Amino acid sequence: MSTEVRVPTLGESVTEATVATWFKQPGDAVAVDEMLCELETDKVTVEVPSPVAGVMGDIVAQEGDTVGVDALLAYVAEGDGAAAAPAPAAEAAPAPAVEAPAPTAGRSDVENAPSANKLMAEKGIDPAAVSGSGRDGRVMKEDVLKAALAPAAPAPAASAAPRAPVPADDAAREERVKMTRLRQTIAKRLKDSQNTAAMLTTYNEVDMTEVMALRKQYKDEFEKKHGARLGFMSFFTKACVHALKEVPEVNAEIDGTDIVYKNFVHMGIAAGTPTGLVVPVIRDADSMSFADIEKAIAEKGKRARDGKLSMAEMQGGTFTISNGGVYGSLMSSPILNPPQSGILGMHKIQDRPMVINGEIKIRPMMYLALSYDHRIVDGKGAVTFLVRVKDALEDPRRLLMDL
Structure with a gap:
């Protein structure tokens, strides 16, 4: 018989943690309340004890994984000689969704108004960015004027500056460690x-x-x-x-x-x-x-x-x-x-x-x-x-x- 080991309540307003260290591996003997793993939250470290005595089964959440409250961490097989619990069967992968056909492009045989083409060239406006209001989607001069007066789309938020390149010989002597949640x-x-x-x-x-x-x-x-x-x-x-x-x-x-x-x-x-x-x-x-x-x-x-x-x-x-x-x-x-x-x-x-x-x-x-x-x-x-x-x-x- 296998017993599930789940994430305990982590505290007020804390909803997730990171699996820091596993003290036991599959096949190891464990006693009741013996520490199986350690979880890191925003502020404190939480130790997860074994609910039963037996043998460590399969580990579901690996070190470094982020887990929520009551998430499944591992299995413990009760009894001294119990076999490790089998890993849960993987769910059948859903059939790939049929890709929707791409929308057909607008008619290429519709010519824009000559005055509209001239104005777009003068103002450097991409014709693809102008919606035509004329017959069959024809772009008129008024459409170009509206596009020129429209506010520019906001630039995407700047991401964190990329790390400066490091010479290869220096990179070989570096050590990269993921920051703890704390x-x-x-x-x-x-x-x-x-x-x-x-x-x-x-x-x-x-x-x-x-x-x-x-x-x-x-x-x-x-x-x-x-x-x-x-x-x-x-x-x-x-x-x-x-x-x-x-x-x-x-x-x-x-x-x-x-x-x-x-x-x-x-x-x-x-x-x-x-x-x-x-x-x-x-x-x-x-x-x-x-x-x-x-x-x-x-x-x-x-x-x-x-x-x-x-x-x-x-x-x-x-x-x-x-x-x-x-x-x-x-x-x-x-x-x-x-x-x-x-x-x-x-x-x-x-x-x-x-x-x-x-x-x-x-x-x-x-x-x-x-x-x-x-x-x-x-x-x-x-x-x-x-x-x-x-x-x-x-x-x-x-x-x-x-x-």
């Missing part, structure tokens, strides 16, 4: 963001001395009590939540001709994974403690790297933080995550000479970048937001005092 989605969303939003970036810098000292003083005690490491992300999340209350338009989005203000903060934390950038969302971050934020970031970050995040966990964010500093970035301009109107870019902490009370001192400094949608966020609001984040980080006690 990478295709990243490319499309980022380009859509640039094309849609009036994106602008403002910069500032923050002295990390106080945050680093506070973290050093309490990190061991914090981890012992809460079971989570005290990192910088919880400080930045708290500082952004504090600033978003004062500048709510940075936590808003455009819906048609309306501005939708969010009275909550669902914080997106951009995370790099082996397959590309994903943004898991920490919901209601404005009501969470430092420990809750650190636990959520650690848990979602691990699951993001393992490809275990669900679609729901990456939807509904109202603001995003991206930390390029972990890769050594000193300064960058982050791209908005639509439909959000703001994203904060963190960067590398680097010792620099700063003038403090008239004296030059070495301080751990970080550049901050806020990219925002200028359609609803004015320059004053963006700068105010960034200054509030800077103030909260340079004096973390302000977060406790709600200042």
Whole structure:
């Protein structure tokens, strides 16, 4: 007896996936719930388990194929020695349709009006493009005038520029790899963001001395009590939540001709994974403690790297933080995550000479970048937001005092 293996439900608004990898081949023994293959969707990777124990049968959807929800993937023959299920019989090819006869051309023995021929020659009009209104389809002078005044047909949309030719010896050393669905989605969303939003970036810098000292003083005690490491992300999340209350338009989005203000903060934390950038969302971050934020970031970050995040966990964010500093970035301009109107870019902490009370001192400094949608966020609001984040980080006690 053979059991069908079908594409599971992929998540809200996701209707298709790409078969990425088959872990089993026909004839291999499989156990119940053992992973048979991996599917790639726009955002997440979905593993498909075996519904029964037995022997892997025929594979219907090959690696690279695009499949819809509930599409047939393969067969599993139940029992240890079951034979592979036979491939479904191919449907008989339908008989080729009888080709319809080509329409007969217009009569070639009908002469156009001499004045029409002269005008077509003067204006460079193709006689075949002019419909005749005279007897038996004869083209008259009026027909040519109408054709000359008619608007030109729109040119076909320009396709993507073809790839420049590559010398043969270089081509032999290249490797061509098809983009994953996740990478295709990243490319499309980022380009859509640039094309849609009036994106602008403002910069500032923050002295990390106080945050680093506070973290050093309490990190061991914090981890012992809460079971989570005290990192910088919880400080930045708290500082952004504090600033978003004062500048709510940075936590808003455009819906048609309306501005939708969010009275909550669902914080997106951009995370790099082996397959590309994903943004898991920490919901209601404005009501969470430092420990809750650190636990959520650690848990979602691990699951993001393992490809275990669900679609729901990456939807509904109202603001995003991206930390390029972990890769050594000193300064960058982050791209908005639509439909959000703001994203904060963190960067590398680097010792620099700063003038403090008239004296030059070495301080751990970080550049901050806020990219925002200028359609609803004015320059004053963006700068105010960034200054509030800077103030909260340079004096973390302000977060406790709600200042």
